[in-house]
Amino acid sequence: MSAQTNSQASIQTSDKPLGREQLAELVARDIAPGSFVNLGIGQPTLVSNYLKPEQNITLHTENGMLGMGPEAEGDDIDGDLINAGKIPVTELPGASYFHHADSFAIMRGGHLDICVLGAFQVSATGDLANWHTGAPDAIPAVGGAMDLATGAKDVFVMMTLLTRDGASKIVEACTYPLTGVGCVTRVYTDKAVFLTGPDGVTVRETFGCTFEELQELVPVPLKAAAAVVG
């Protein structure tokens, strides 16, 4: 019991919850050197600001490019060079262009090391819901979300842990329509980093709360990361 208490204490790595930028910086730091990565639209795009040149990360955009550079500004803006969010971007040395089927073959064939996505909900077994609120009058739009969720070797989710109403977005089973089944491997939130998989949810670290406080917020049983326990 005291060992567990120790473990719970030791995984709190920050006194405060992380902000969006801090979270992006953390995700960037966790991406292994040499990885091929797709950053989803919205919050995941922030990660690119914190990737270091020595990490040698190659960014993929599903509209047909590897080796995507930063957002284009001023004279560099070229209407033929955009990312999946339709924002003008730049091309890095070593870039390549390909058509949509070849681009999605990269995703679907399991060649991307990591994709980073936003989410409405993630289940205890890694199911992802991030494309559709399920509201009867909502016009559904899926884009490449299901291909990324299903195809990448690792699917990282970035989100706040709680909804505006204070409900946990990590849930026993998703109530929103699914994007993919059992696909999420890691969840980065303002309050903790979770590892998800067939064995359930493991907490790697917490921010501004203890393991026990976190467990109070999340309606699925949590484990503390074994590596940190020792």
Added chain:
Amino acid sequence: MSAQTNSQASIQTSDKPLGREQLAELVARDIAPGSFVNLGIGQPTLVSNYLKPEQNITLHTENGMLGMGPEAEGDDIDGDLINAGKIPVTELPGASYFHHADSFAIMRGGHLDICVLGAFQVSATGDLANWHTGAPDAIPAVGGAMDLATGAKDVFVMMTLLTRDGASKIVEACTYPLTGVGCVTRVYTDKAVFLTGPDGVTVRETFGCTFEELQELVPVPLKAAAAVVG
């Protein structure tokens, strides 16, 4: 009956059976201007010698090229530029190269107007047997034959009508292993040109024999081409 006799007489367009070169010339003449064509290994390759520049025919080779030119000679021989028969060829202006899946997509997707193939047998309904003798000790080798037979809009066969033993290669049902089912649309032989399809076998023209003499040789009911009857 006399109308039929007339028709039978009128479709004899040559006093003698055609030789291999004459047959190749006839096939070449029958290919519509602007067509995309794949010529199989062996006798069909001869057709390329009789294509006229004004026909504007584009040749495809399944190992990854459109716009193939004549066989290469002397200094033009380049080990990286070969046809499906592994013979050095040349490149014409407007040529393009692509990988094997893209090349077979051209064939399998129905984009070739015509392929010309050799055959062991063709059935009354256009089944093709041209890849395997079926002998128990034979090592089977199929290459692209099934893809061509199944994919091209029109499949022309070039062969002698009779085997060395005098048996018709146009048969009620193939006894050799099939390459494709109901795929052959036209058969060019030394003794006649046949149109094949779901409605049976129609004789377009005969060489060195009458319709009746031809029917004696071929064990399936023949019709004379309606267009020639008039």
Added chain:
Amino acid sequence: MLTFVDSVNEAVSGIKDGSTVMIGGFGNAGQPFELIDALMACGAKDLTVVNNNAGQGDQGLALLIKEGRVKKMICSFPRQSDSWHFDAKFHAGEIELELVPQGNLAERIRAAGAGIGGFFTPTGYGTMLAEGKETRIIDGRGQVFEMPIHADVALIKALKADGVGNLVYRKTARNFGPIMAAAAKHTVVQVSEIVPTGGLDPENIVTPGIYVNSIVKVA
């Protein structure tokens, strides 16, 4: 048979009421704006349109939808901040939507061009977009059966064409062009430049001329 035509109106003249029309482009990149305008002008209706989106703002595909000329959209991302014409038609029940994950859209278009009768993919398995579709477990993964998407006509944009219809594209404007060109019975291409045959390197052709039927140069 390849023809070079003088006007976009002539280029789209083969599009009839009830045609299935693929339209290239992702965002504005690769969108054949002038051909879409010509499609608007030609009057064809009851169209099934295949595009990644369902029109934006008050132009192009959005206008075609507004005017009630599109019976059905096959797309992956119809909802955008300025997709008000589609939104209105959809809520009024006046347009049919087949929503397809973007990778399935691309692969189904590719399958049509490559003569594939259908394929299994993990994308969409276990989601509402697989409802009513055949599924099976292959190598331990749930997979969904998807069918090819064929079209009567494709309208696409390329950078250059040569005299035999070989095409090259520019940057991410390539997107759906090459696969739509192969999937349609009749492919219409607007290009910025026409070069003599032999003017494009055979190693760098992205769409071979066999897939191209009509080319029009747009200034």
Added chain:
Amino acid sequence: MLTFVDSVNEAVSGIKDGSTVMIGGFGNAGQPFELIDALMACGAKDLTVVNNNAGQGDQGLALLIKEGRVKKMICSFPRQSDSWHFDAKFHAGEIELELVPQGNLAERIRAAGAGIGGFFTPTGYGTMLAEGKETRIIDGRGQVFEMPIHADVALIKALKADGVGNLVYRKTARNFGPIMAAAAKHTVVQVSEIVPTGGLDPENIVTPGIYVNSIVKVA
């Protein structure tokens, strides 16, 4: 992870007994002769080899077969005038043959790289090569179900690589290279030239570096 290695022997060191190895090339064009020689030298046995043919003459793949290192061949055209080593092993019942129509071979390799679980194709329907396989009628055509072909290692030849592993090929030597690179867990490429990153036009890359693991320059 991409590495540039100094020798072909080092390049093939990941090949183990029982590996499935794809070997590029059609005829001599695109054949990675030096990598095949290194595979011969490394001693790995019980191999499954995927190649269009089954070796010719007394070199390369033919030697590997002669030495009994190949348990199974997956190919479209094993019988050639000089395929005597394969012929002998086959007649002695010492090698297994999976004969695949060439287009199915290419499409199955492509499917592996693209994450397709299987597909239906008209090629082979009604023939002995469809015996025992699932079939169905789609749009009035008989079709056969074919599964992807994955590999542990691909050995291919390209013309040039840049510093991030992007590849370009030369003429019909391109053939199986791009699809095998995508279908294997580990892709080894022999190239004639290595150019600095940025030295290949992004529009003209045929195999993006994401598919490449080891590059060796062969004089």
